[in-house]
Amino acid sequence: MGTRVLGRVVVTCALVGTVLSMTGCKKLLSGLKKKGADAGVGSTTTASTGQDLADEQLQEKLDDYIKCLNTLASPIHQSRQRYLATVPRTGPTGRELTVNVQRLPTGATATCSAGMTRAKVLPPSETTLEDAGSEFSLAATEIDQLITEMNPYFELRLFRDDKWAKGKTMHPRLMAGWERFSKADKGLHDALDGITKPLAQRVLGRIEREDGKKFRYGRKKVLITARELVEASDPIGEDDDVDPSLYTASYTALDKALDELVAYGSMNKAELTSPSNPAFPMAESNYNSFVREATDFKKAAKDYWRCLQDAPPKAKTPSGKIDLDKLGYCGGSPAWKVADKVVSEYNVFIRTSNAHQFP
Secondary structure (H helix, E strand, C coil): CCCCCCCCCCCCCCCCCCCCCCCCCCCCCCCCCCCCCCCCCCCCCCCCCHHHHHHHHHHHHHHHHHHHHHHHHHHHHHHHHHHHCCCCCCCCCCCCCCCCCCCCCCCHHHHHHHHHHHHHCCCCCCHHHHHHHHHHHHHHHHHHHHHHHHHHHHHCCCHHHHCCHHHHHHHHHHHHHHHHHHHHHHHHHHHHHHHHHHHHHHHHHHHHHHHCCCHHHHHHHHHHHHHHHHHHHCCCCCCCCECHHHHHHHHHHHHHHHHHHHHHHHHCHHHHHCCCCCCCCCHHHHHHHHHHHHHHHHHHHHHHHHHHHCCCHHHECCCCCECHHHCCEECCEEHHHHHHHHHHHHHHHHHHHHHCCCC
16 A cells, blocks of 8 residues: 555653654554553563563663654654655656655754664674664664755745756655665564564563462553554555454454453452552552543544444455555544544553553
8 A cells, every 4th residue: 555654653762652643654662661661561570580681681772772763753754744745756846836844853863873873782682673773773864864955945945946956856865765764664663573572472471470460460461452453553564454354353352451451450449549559549540540541542443443344345455454545434534534543542542551550
């Protein structure tokens, strides 16, 4: 498909795990957290095995990679989206009256580069991740330089003076820069995905080993399944059509995890109101906030599930996936808005989770 731009981005270097809707960036690390609140990966606090200690090292190494994604991926994708809103893919026609290219945060690419250098030497060695991070940083720096060079030309409308001569010359370079970054972005996502998903499962197993299937386990399970669901709702890469079977399975997993947490909570409220709870006296209120926002996210996901189930034949690809661009309307709303609601509700849920600890 390749034309839809929804967007997931982990904000504040894995501390918040926010998904920004309609920003042009698809982030599948939504909600990672180093040592504490998280959305699928995080540290625990009791006696550690060798694997536990290795995982804690690994989480520290991941932090800078996630910071780069947080800061750069969304604005870079958005810059391309805004540019192509007024300039054809084939290049300026010379009749364009205005062009808007979003600039990147000041100093962000330099900070990312420094972070990649720092993270590369941290244990453990992860060659694929390190190489992907380096390419991400280089690609981001290249497009940052191109945008910086072209910004006065567009902002001051200097193209009126040279009749778009520079704009036509620079167009292939801009498109090549964005294409390079898109590949680097996916490469870093793939590398991180291959690390963080097994890591999340190990952390879940560690919680069960140390604490049993109580509040901490239930919260983590909901966060992990929520991450899987939001990823299924908005795949990254060139093939970003939605797999309805994968989406259904992900939704079912979240539904089950949330039901199990609520069932445990209804039978064990004393754990939330006990002064021994680290989150006392806010644990019960925080738990209620978590469940409420998770339920809102699930509702948005269910609406999108119905949309996928009712997809017309024209929206179905030969592989059985759904092309959101061809989905049309769902329940009176454009399909992209229904899909975007999943992302925005997940965003709110993760912010609530990170700000309201209860286990």
